[in-house]
Amino acid sequence: MISVYIVTGLLGTGKTTLINQELRERKKLGSTEIICFEEGATNSIKEPLSIDPDEIEEDLPHVIHQIQDYISSTNPKEIWIEWNGMFAFQQLEDIFFNSILKEFCHLERVIYTANTNNITPMIQALGERVLSQIYSADHIILYSDDTRKTKSVRTLLQSYNSECSILINPSIEDFHNQLSHPVWPWSLYGIIAILTLYILLVTVFRHSISYSIHQVLAIASGIIFEGIPFLLLGTIISTGIALFVPDRWLMRYLKGDSIKSYCITAGSGLLLPICDCATIPMFNALLKRGIPQHIGLLFMLASPIMNPIALLATYYAFPDTPSILLYRILGGIIIACIVSLTFKWKPHQLPKVTNNLPLAKDYQYTLSSQESNKKKVFLLHVEKEFSQLLIYFSAAAFTLALFQVWIKPTFLSSSLDVAAPIASILLIILAFLFSLCSTSDAIIGRSLNNLFPISSVLGFLWLGPMIDLKNVYMLRQYISASFILRLVITIAITTYIMTLLFQILYIL
Structure with missing residues (x-):
């Protein structure tokens, strides 16, 4: 199975930069491919497959076959996806939970990037489209230059997803270490460890x-x-x-x-x-x-x-x-x-x-x-x-x-x-x-x-x-x-x- 990592968030929250930094840290660039569903100001470290998210609603089968052909030609071990923050997360699920791609792709982690300056009004403006991404996130990367706003924004995000980990202005090493943690709840590992002991x-x-x-x-x-x-x-x-x-x-x-x-x-x-x-x-x-x-x-x-x-x-x-x-x-x-x-x-x-x-x-x-x-x-x-x-x-x-x-x-x-x-x-x-x-x-x-x-x-x-x-x-x-x-x-x-x-x- 190919591990799929998804980085999503609103425009200007550092999604491309985060992907570039993590791929350098992981040193798996040769076996990793990138799929972008939006174009930002920062260039990807590797030439991505670019897809207009509007195509998902217009012709979903074409998008699925396009990704299938891309995977067949590159044969990656990992795929990193930069998802457009203006579109509901369900649309991305419709792609990878399709009967074709779900046979060899597995959604490993979802990372949501946010900025304290605009996340609250954008949630109010976009509603379900933003909330669907926040709720699906395993990790939330919160960039903040105002410590007074950080606590209230963190509390707000936790009210929508109490189980995700929230990192405030993380370093490359902090994010990499967090991404290396197991997905299972710690209680399951704790039970197994105690019984084994x-x-x-x-x-x-x-x-x-x-x-x-x-x-x-x-x-x-x-x-x-x-x-x-x-x-x-x-x-x-x-x-x-x-x-x-x-x-x-x-x-x-x-x-x-x-x-x-x-x-x-x-x-x-x-x-x-x-x-x-x-x-x-x-x-x-x-x-x-x-x-x-x-x-x-x-x-x-x-x-x-x-x-x-x-x-x-x-x-x-x-x-x-x-x-x-x-x-x-x-x-x-x-x-x-x-x-x-x-x-x-x-x-x-x-x-x-x-x-x-x-x-x-x-x-x-x-x-x-x-x-x-x-x-x-x-x-x-x-x-x-x-x-x-x-x-x-x-x-x-x-x-x-x-x-x-x-x-x-x-x-x-x-x-x-x-x-x-x-x-x-x-x-x-x-x-x-x-x-x-x-x-x-x-x-x-x-x-x-x-x-x-x-x-x-x-x-x-x-x-x-x-x-x-x-x-x-x-x-x-x-x-x-x-x-x-x-x-x-x-x-x-x-x-x-x-x-x-x-x-x-x-x-x-």
Whole structure:
């Protein structure tokens, strides 16, 4: 496959100069070809193939065959493309994702060049054409001679593409080193590196390493591999909601405050066998589509409890007291409703975009309604969002492994004689810290049943699926810290009060 590097940006932002400098640094001029879709004031280091971008709309097959013939005659190992900043990035994709060129060309990196003096007004003037390039960029090179503007422009660009690296007035060496970094998210490499190190440690130094370290690595890797399918499923469903579910359907069933909307939201978990970590990206997707906060929260809090797998696990964990299953369902739904209603009575003010520019990444849903483009956008969005969530989930997994190895045994080793109110506080805290999957926390709950009052155990089973440490990590990807803090406190207080009421009723 031929690696294709794309440098795009508005006229006068140094695209040709950047390509020339990088090709000198890479010392691969003999095996590299250049394709220009615009003519600037600077000459290319090597005679390029020049193509008028207007030809793409007039005769796309001719442009594709022209590039195919050029590649066949030069036989390059790399291709550098200077793309016109006035044309949407989708037009370039139409060329290289064509059935002819995609067989032997691979889009390796996209570099966007910008100048702080004109990028903001040009985004406002050109809209989707500029945003499509910014969103597709792996790297943004920002040239600035005004340090006061640099911070605001950087923030603006990151609002449209939070995953790209932004370099301010980079040297040739800085840009070359950045371009040499791997494309995969660091979390994927980190997981692979840690697991590889773990295997080496077990193989070579198994007698010299503490058993607890083996436990931490084994539990963390187990949590990650167990959670990946649910994360991916949640991301796929949330992206499907954003792209394919009509607004009229969502607004019809979830927008209002009718009993029907609450029942549909609270009971949707029965149809979606997903754990708590998978509901978070779906909650974010609902908020983006205009669903009220309290309805989205009711879905996020109630679905893991109504998960049929979690219900089945609870039934088998407590075979002698099947009523616990009923208590868990009723108590969980009541807590979810109360917490959600507090956000209805006093909605939390989420951060809003303070300018009149298009919302971050919104352009991708309006580029084209063709089925092929929707599929491409769907896969791209799933890939990016899943990679982001995996970073937070991996960090949470290793934190949780430390808690499970060094803290949890203290509470499971012997019976603790504590009063029900104190026990409820203790188990609520443990449910938050242990961050067990909602499909398996009933097994731990069964062990706790021999140590603590049943009301405290139910508090453990109620709070865990709604909010825990790993969920906080993942929610922080989408929501402000103040929103999360209020949510955690509200759930904890409501759950604690519910355990006290249950203890009184249970005794009576």
